[in-house]
Amino acid sequence: MATILYRIGRWAFRRRRLVGGLWLGVLVLAVAAAALAPAAEEEDISMPGTESQKAFDLLDERFPRGNSQGAEARLVFQAPDGQRVTATENKAAVEDALGSLDGDDQVASATDPYATGAVSEDGTIAYSTITYAVDTVDLTEPTKRALENAAGQARDAGLTVEIGGSALDAEESPGGTTEIIGVAVAAVVLVLALGSLVAAGLSLLTAFLGVAIAFGLVSALAVPLGLTSTVAILALMLGLAVGIDYALFITSRFRDERAQGREPEEAAGRAVGTAGSAVVFAGATVCIALVGLGVVGIPELTKMGMGGAGAVALAVLVSLTLVPALFGFFGRRVLSRAVRRTTPPGSGRPHPVAATAGRPGLGIRWARFVLRRPVAVLLVAGLGLGAVALPALALELGLPGDESKSVETTQRRAYDLLSEGFGPGFNGPLTVVVDLSESKDARATTDLVVRTVRGVDGVESVGAPVLSRTKDTAVLTAVPQTAPNSGETKDLVHTIRGAVSDTAAATGAGILVTGTTALNIDISEAMSDALIPYLTVVIGLAVLLLMVVFRSVLVPVKAALGFLLSVGAAFGVLVAVFQWGWAAELIGIEQTGPVMSLMPILIIGMVFGLAMDYEVFLLTRMREAYVHGASPDEAIVNGFRHSGRVVAAAAIIMISVFAGFIGMNSPTIQTMGVGLASAVAFDAFVVRMAIAPAVLALLGHQAWWLPRILNRVLPNVDIEGEALGRRAPASLTEQDAAKRRFPVGRS
Incomplete structure (x- = not known):
């Protein structure tokens, strides 16, 4: 190579x-x-093979003109203190605001909250659902302005109005x-x-x-x-x-x-x-x-x-x-x-190298410090990372919704108003899809499913079932008593699925629980289940590749264990910041909750490669010196002499770039920024520059040991450029050329 x-x-x-x-x-x-290129549409996350995704696919087949065909908005109205939204003047303001949307070609429908019963029990909050004939990305600016003007018109009448739904969602x-x-x-x-x-x-x-x-x-x-x-x-x-x-x-x-x-x-x-x-x-x-x-x-x-x-x-x-x-x-x-x-x-003469005279550089001094106290450095660094990783034991996974957005956004305020007026579970309804194609009595089966779901503890309400045109599918909505991202709602989804399984067996119907909340739960569980297998594959790959590169068994094992420490500490930081709220205000996180379910695997995938960057750049110089006759300790010092400063600079650069994305208004990008910046910091400065040289110092010559059978089987990729060492450019002396032509090595 x-x-x-x-x-x-x-x-x-x-x-x-x-x-x-x-x-x-x-x-x-x-x-x-x-x-x-045309503008792309922001697609929802899907998880093929899960129950919730199967239900969505069935809905697309049996209800081809469902809600997924267009954007949706919710206008949420709140009456002034001491008033009801059903009062004559407030009701007129709501109806006038909704009436202003008439005539827009992109508006498919706008529900009347007073006709549909979309008014809270205390009469202070109401909402209207506006559906559009086109997707969010195809909404025109006049249509969006009309929605905002309708809200502004009701605000001028004294109401508090916020806009939820996907209509105003914008690409970051x-x-x-x-x-x-x-x-x-x-x-x-x-x-x-x-x-x-x-x-x-x-x-x-x-x-x-x-x-x-x-x-x-x-x-x-x-x-x-x-x-x-x-x-x-x-x-x-x-x-x-x-x-x-x-x-x-x-x-x-x-x-x-x-x-x-x-x-x-x-x-x-x-x-x-x-x-x-x-x-x-x-x-x-x-x-x-x-x-x-x-x-x-x-x-x-x-x-x-x-x-x-x-x-x-x-x-x-x-x-x-x-x-x-x-x-x-x-x-x-x-x-x-x-x-x-x-x-x-x-x-043609060589340039002066500052490290050859005067006081040794910081990298050399640090390497010699580690060589003098390898056990102390290893214990302090290892225990320190272990302590930082402890919060990872409480890691909870989920997917962010409007509840994770800034309180400065109208979507978040609409979410809070709906929770206040209709209960925390209103923002995360569950959809129960009943496939009646194999059922002998469709109506009796549907009624039995409704009674079963209503009887489950934790269900606030169950809406009337909606049948497809061919009467072979029924859909009903169950509103939980708890918030979408809570552990109680997760348990409720499993409880409902268990309760309807007996009904499905008795009637021959297919009963599936879905909805955005259920899909998020399924994805989070799938991510948790896939985390260990994926981590095993990544670690195995790391050991194999490093074994090929460094012609060693113990160096790859050390690198893999160090990678685990880096990832564990990064997860600990994510839990502390995004779940527990430590220093959350400093980076603009106003709502704590589960860590986004995609993050652990995504961070593992990226940090694995980035960690190998520093391992390779630092240890190639060490191995290069070792195979040319340096002692194990001298090889470590040589690696820091040539690569320590560069690796430190590269790590600071990467940390700065990743940290720069923390200020974005996207929970996904914020989580990636925090996770990657902390992982790189731990891996570069603690694992590669402290733990790695300490372990190599303790192992000595054994660090570069490779069994003969592996030495014959593994390919030689020559990542250190040993083949180039046998080239003798004109600027080198004959003595230098001879040394490079016959390097001192070890079997």
Whole structure:
């Protein structure tokens, strides 16, 4: 691999104009495709194979013109203090507001709350359901303004009016102030780490180009593939983070090669051959873990994984080709100012390396500190992460609804008004679907189901059944006494399913419990059930891949256990922030509740690859030194000498980018931002920089042990670029060339 990438790096350096032109052309095509593509619709999460999804599918078949065919809105009216919404003047205000919607071609119907009984028992709150003939994405601005004007008209009459439903739902914008701050922090870290504005700008430029292409492709393919805005934001988040990091690693290695006196083209080739090999492996692990999300069986999760994997793959391709091409364009300006001052242009002698004289760098001092106290460092770091991970034992999964939105939004205020007027379960009704095609007496079966559901403890009310045109399906609505995301409602769903199972067996009818609340419960349980198997697959993959890369058994086991600590601590942070509300106000979270059910598996998939990034970039330098004759302790110090600062900078950059998305108004993106930022912080600074060197120090030579049979069976991917070590460029002395031609190794 190293030899192939070495040739790619040299070719890209020589053909830099062609490479730059090709990537610019791809960018233009992606942007044009995105601009010409129609707007995509935000699809609901589905879970094929679950009872709730089977019921939805049956409803689509038997009720082809159901509510799913169009957008829906709820106008919620509340009378002033001391008044009733049924009072003459208030009733007239409500009817006038609803009457203003007449004549809109997109409005299919608007219910009269006084005719349908949609008035609370105390008479203070009423609601009207407005259904539209088109989906939310197809609603025109005049139609949305008419809805808002109707609410404003009733407010002018003295009523409190809020709007719920999907009609005003808007796609989250991927941009914002916090993301800009995150990128600004990344830029500052790059400048400090590289000592060159040009080198820092190079990393940012390539990352932005990869992200722009990925975002354009996701937007262009949104309609044919059903990609949502969450997929686009995930691609933006991951592409930006890994794009900057990958470019940083290759740029840093290029500068190291130049510091050894190699010519620019040779240095570019070796940088891509060595650091580029690590980039390919790290990117591949992220892609494999993300694509593997498809085995869970949730289409939305599969799309998110594919979109993220595509963005990472683009970041890898850009890093391997455009980055060395830009080395040719920028020349010596990629080097730090100090090096440019001390080395004349065209000089063949090596550049000065600051770490070789004076006080050792922070990375070297830290490595030596760990080597002196490996047991103490291991205990403190391990117990600390274990303590942070303890809240994860209380992890609860769910899907966010209007209750998780900011109280500043009208949807959240409408949710609260409906809960106040009609009970907490009103916002999460359960739908019971009765398939009567095999039942001998449809009416008797339907009545029996209604009586059975009404008799279940925890059911507030059961509506009158609605029959399909062919009388082969009945639908009834059961309102729970508890809120949609509560544990009591989850238990109620299982209780109802158990209660109607006997009825189904006695009558021959098929009885299914569904609705948004039931579907969310089914998805959360499926995620919980899939968590351990998926984690097992990911851990097994990590051990196998690292065994191939590092030719070791214990190093992969250590890496996998460290990954578990990172993920556990990240889950602990999610529980503390999103369930318990610790520091929730600081990041704009106004409502605590279960962690979004997709998050654990999604974070595991992404953190797995990101954790392997730091493992590979730090340990490749250690193994490189070890196979060339260094002692185990010297190899650890060598790894921190060459990679410690770069890995720390890369981690800070990635944390900054992920944290930048915490300020978005989307619970999904906020959760991903907190989870990924904390996971990267724990993995990079605690696991890879404290636990990893402490374990390696305790293991000594055994850390790099590999049984002979595995040594023969496993392929040699040469991620350290040992094959390149046998190449003798003209700038090296004959003695240096001889050393590289016959390296000191171990069997």
